Amino acid sequence: MRRRETQVLDGGEVGAPDSAPMISFDHVGKRFFKKGKPFQALGDAHFDVRPGEFVSIVGPSGCGKSTLLNITAGLMKPSSGAVRYQGKPVAAVNTNVGYVTQADTLLPWRTVRQNVAIPLEIRHHPRAERAGLVDEMIEKVGLADFGGHYPAELSGGMRKRVILARTLIYRPETLLMDEPFGALDAQLKLVMQQELLRLWSDAGTTILFVTHDLAEAVTLSDRVVVVSSRPGTMRTIKTIDIPRPRDVFDVRFHDRFRELQQELWAILQDDMLEGGEM
Ligand SMILES: Nc1ncnc2c1ncn2[C@@H]1O[C@H](COP(=O)(O)OP(=O)(O)O)[C@@H](O)[C@H]1O
Ligand SMILES: [Mg+2]
Structure with missing residues (x-):
């Protein structure tokens, strides 16, 4: 804001x-x-x-x-x-800081939702809140209908959006x-x-x-x-x-x-x- x-x-x-x-x-x-x-x-x-x-x-x-x-x-x-x-x-x-590196990739065996949740898992974010935060972020980047898809099923642009969602999910200030x-x-x-x-x-x-x-x-x-x-x-x-x-x-x-x-x-x-x- x-x-x-x-x-x-x-x-x-x-x-x-x-x-x-x-x-x-x-x-x-x-x-x-x-x-x-x-x-x-x-x-x-x-x-x-x-x-x-x-x-x-x-x-x-x-x-x-x-x-x-x-x-x-x-x-x-x-x-x-x-x-x-x-x-x-x-x-x-x-x-x-959230860092989107030059070679950033998604884990191919995880769905969009599971990929976006990774930072929350690493930070031991309360389990009960994870799904809601993940869905909210996926919607923000315009992928609401793709939460259950795997990276291989997405276009290059969609994969970039997932990476963005995964970086933004823990609300980095930078x-x-x-x-x-x-x-x-x-x-x-x-x-x-x-x-x-x-x-x-x-x-x-x-x-x-x-x-x-x-x-x-x-x-x-x-x-x-x-x-x-x-x-x-x-x-x-x-x-x-x-x-x-x-x-x-x-x-x-x-x-x-x-x-x-x-x-x-x-x-x-x-x-x-x-x-x-x-
Ligand atoms: N860990 C490293 N060890 C040795 N050389 C490196 C390492 N990281 C980058 N370099 C070298 O440092 C220079 C700058 O790299 P880099 O920061 O990746 O440049 P840019 O992102 O501007 O293309 C390059 O010559 C690269 O090969
Ligand atoms: Mg570079």
């Missing part, structure tokens, strides 16, 4: 201007070892995500986007700098999403984006969203963080000053949409010509 109270202020600031950040990236870097040799995957991520904000990260393949989400989720430690969640350094698995609609065809992508905006604005969730699709980043976000190729270094943060609520189809005809997409592309293009890939 928080969304209705927030407004886009002059600088594109979302939420109360003095609101403490939900996530702070304080010069975060990550080094890995490949064949015994160190290499810097992520250079120096430095930005904040405010409560209720929708922030996207775009950048060439391999620039450390997934690594940054892994660190935020507490699944990996940074080699330098720190990630703070509500002011506290992320030191263990961050249970306040969602990390790693290219969640990457494999969908163009029309289905729009439908899922609209759905996500609706769920986001209803729940007041904070979202950190990774995509390689500039149109998707502009459509959804309050701000877009552009990261250069490896070692991923932040090039710029663009405020998306297109009014909300946005219709994912109509927003494409907004003058600012084309301008912003061009500005983002101009920044990314240099990198791609230097050999990075989207």
Whole structure:
């Protein structure tokens, strides 16, 4: 509900201007070892995500986007700098976030209902309440008639909806999403984006969203963080000053949409010509 109270202020600031950040990236870097040799995957991520904000990260393949989400989720430690969640350094698995990973899948031997119930089982949520919560969430993502179906009986878009329902069921205050609609065809992508905006604005969730699709980043976000190729270094943060609520189809005809997409592309293009890939 928080969304209705927030407004886009002059600088594109979302939420109360003095609101403490939900996530702070304080010069975060990550080094890995490949064949015994160190290499810097992520250079120096430095930005904040405010409560209720929708922030996207775009950048060439391999620039450390997934690594940054892994660190935020507490699944990996940074080699330098720190990630703070509500002011506290992320030191263990961050249970306040729901994480849709790049390779997220459903358990094929479980029905839609049984898949969506997994987080409740893991958290030992009272058994008596589970079925009601599961049905409510399945309805929210438009799959009310498919609770008894198995993943193999669903389309790609429906499977994405189930993953979304499974992530949202325990009402995480923050969602990390790693290219969640990457494999969908163009029309289905729009439908899922609209759905996500609706769920986001209803729940007041904070979202950190990774995509390689500039149109998707502009459509959804309050701000877009552009990261250069490896070692991923932040090039710029663009405020998306297109009014909300946005219709994912109509927003494409907004003058600012084309301008912003061009500005983002101009920044990314240099990198791609230097050999990075989207
Ligand atoms: N656990 C790991 N061990 C070693 N190298 C890794 C590991 N995770 C990612 N990398 C490497 O770090 C770089 C950044 O990876 P990633 O964060 O997945 O990039 P992106 O999501 O932007 O495509 C890539 O070169 C990748 O191969
Ligand atoms: Mg990735």
